[in-house]
Amino acid sequence: VTTETVQLFFALLTVVAGLGTLAWIAVWVAARRGHEGSIEFGASLGEAAVWLALLVAATCMLGSLYFSEVADFVPCRLCWFQRIAMYPLSAVLLVGAIRHDRGVRWYVAPLAVVGAVIAGYHYLIEWRPELDTGACGLTGPSCTAVWFREFGVISLALMSLVGFVTILTLLFLRFPATLNEHHEAERASLQKEPAL
Amino acid sequence: VNPKNRVVAIVGAVVLVVAVVFGIALLATSGGDDGGDATGSNGESSSTVESDSTDAGGDQSGETRAVDVIGDPLPAFEEGIDPAVGTPAPVLEGEAYDGSEITIGGPTDGPTMVVFLAHWCPHCNAEIPELIALEQSGDLPDDLNVIAVATAVDPTRANYPPSAWLDEKSWPWPAMADDNESTAMFASGGTSFPYTMMLDADGNVLARKTGESSAEESLAWIQQALA
Numbered sequence: 001v002t003t004e005t006v007q008l009f010f011a012l013l014t015v016v017a018g019l020g021t022l023a024w025i026a027v028w029v030a031a032r033r034g035h036e037g038s039i040e041f042g043a044s045l046g047e048a049a050v051w052l053a054l055l056v057a058a059t060c061m062l063g064s065l066y067f068s069e070v071a072d073f074v075p076c077r078l079c080w081f082q083r084i085a086m087y088p089l090s091a092v093l094l095v096g097a098i099r100h101d102r103g104v105r106w107y108v109a110p111l112a113v114v115g116a117v118i119a120g121y122h123y124l125i126e127w128r129p130e131l132d133t134g135a136c137g138l139t140g141p142s143c144t145a146v147w148f149r150e151f152g153v154i155s156l157a158l159m160s161l162v163g164f165v166t167i168l169t170l171l172f173l174r175f176p177a178t179l180n181e182h183h184e185a186e187r188a189s190l191q192k193e194p195a196l
Numbered sequence: 197v198n199p200k201n202r203v204v205a206i207v208g209a210v211v212l213v214v215a216v217v218f219g220i221a222l223l224a225t226s227g228g229d230d231g232g233d234a235t236g237s238n239g240e241s242s243s244t245v246e247s248d249s250t251d252a253g254g255d256q257s258g259e260t261r262a263v264d265v266i267g268d269p270l271p272a273f274e275e276g277i278d279p280a281v282g283t284p285a286p287v288l289e290g291e292a293y294d295g296s297e298i299t300i301g302g303p304t305d306g307p308t309m310v311v312f313l314a315h316w317c318p319h320c321n322a323e324i325p326e327l328i329a330l331e332q333s334g335d336l337p338d339d340l341n342v343i344a345v346a347t348a349v350d351p352t353r354a355n356y357p358p359s360a361w362l363d364e365k366s367w368p369w370p371a372m373a374d375d376n377e378s379t380a381m382f383a384s385g386g387t388s389f390p391y392t393m394m395l396d397a398d399g400n401v402l403a404r405k406t407g408e409s410s411a412e413e414s415l416a417w418i419q420q421a422l423a
Contacts, residue, residue, distance in 0.1 A: 002225060009221035016217060048206035055210060134407035135388040136317035144318045145354075 011150030042175030054093035060163040085115030105171035116164035122157035261373040263290040270385035293359040306339030312391040316353035319408040347374035347381040394421040
């Protein structure tokens with residue numbers, strides 16, 4: 001397996017994760033509007049959310065390790081900050097998934113949000129190097145130096161960004177467990193409204 | 197359906213998708229060579245300024261060439277008060293890519309601006325057109341000499357080889373090839389790219405700076421250094 005193959009593999013996974021996240025959001029919006037099929041489908045997905053988030057985090061971590069340890073793409077400063085945010089998520093999400101603890105999202109959120117912000121900034125300065133310090137380091141790679149851009153746009157920073165956003169979406173867009181629960185929630189919200 | 201089975205089915209389906217994606221990536225790249233990508237970088241070693249075939253500081257490709265340093269190296273550049281200002285820069289004797297000899301430092305016919313550039317550095321790539329625009333504006337002092345030093349050469353990184361890179365960028369001034377250990381860069385106290393050093397006609401340091409600048413910023417820096 002060549003580095004080129006792995007680059008393409010992770011770029012395609014980024015596309016899949018990005019499209020999956022958009023689909024997840026679309027199903028969630030439909031469920032919120034009372035679409036029965038989306039509620040049932042979303043309920044099924046919701047049960048697997050923590051496991052799927054774990055899968056994303058673990059894949060990101062393994063990809064990151066491959067690119068630094070096997071492909072010898074030396075991580076830049078911002079890459080390290082993103083790694084600090086991403087690597088613990090695998091362990092935290094594994095515990096959360098085993099314990100069926102949807103509350104794990106609150107432990108994941110601070111790391112994932114910080115990681116997403118850094119990844120977003122990293123991706124931005126890859127395209128707008130003048131926003132950075134303006135110099136490439138002699139002893140280490142510049143954060144604006146891009147190792148590769150698959151399909152012209154997918155760099156390591158974008159992969160990281162999509163990873164963090166996907167994890168947050170999986171954990172925070174919660175579906176009602178069942179159609180009945182949805183109806184009950186609707187009734188409860190109606191009752192809360194003040195009488196005319 | 198048992199919720200546990202449903203979770204297993206969903207996670208299993210996603211793992212299957214991942215496997216299919218890996219198969220697609222494998223098929224798409226099998227049989228091809230390591231042709232690199234749009235940025236010109238590729239998946240090989242990231243090591244910098246090293247070359248397998250060394251010959252007195254240069255390599256067989258001619259993209260790095262031997263550099264002799266005469267005199268004491270300058271201290272590494274740091275922002276703030278620069279202790280190198282007023283001290284003589286070491287004289288660098290090397291070659292251009294056409295093999296002609298180039299000397300940087302020592303007594304010359306006017307001030308000299310030395311610009312250290314790395315072919316793979318995006319900031320250096322952005323700096324070059326700004327300097328060319330400045331030259332075309334006619335605002336540069338007539339007696340100012342400008343010389344590039346192509347340094348930190350890495351065959352595995354973007355825009356290699358630097359000789360073709362400078363041609364493509366239409367670099368209008370002479371360019372010296374640094375050796376495969378970036379000796380000229382280190383002797384001049386460079387720590388990052390682009391790195392610019394202004395010398396007076398006697399070869400003493402007037403100013404140093406690092407980082408990308410616009411044409412206007414560079415002109416202001418030059419005027420201040422020569423004032």
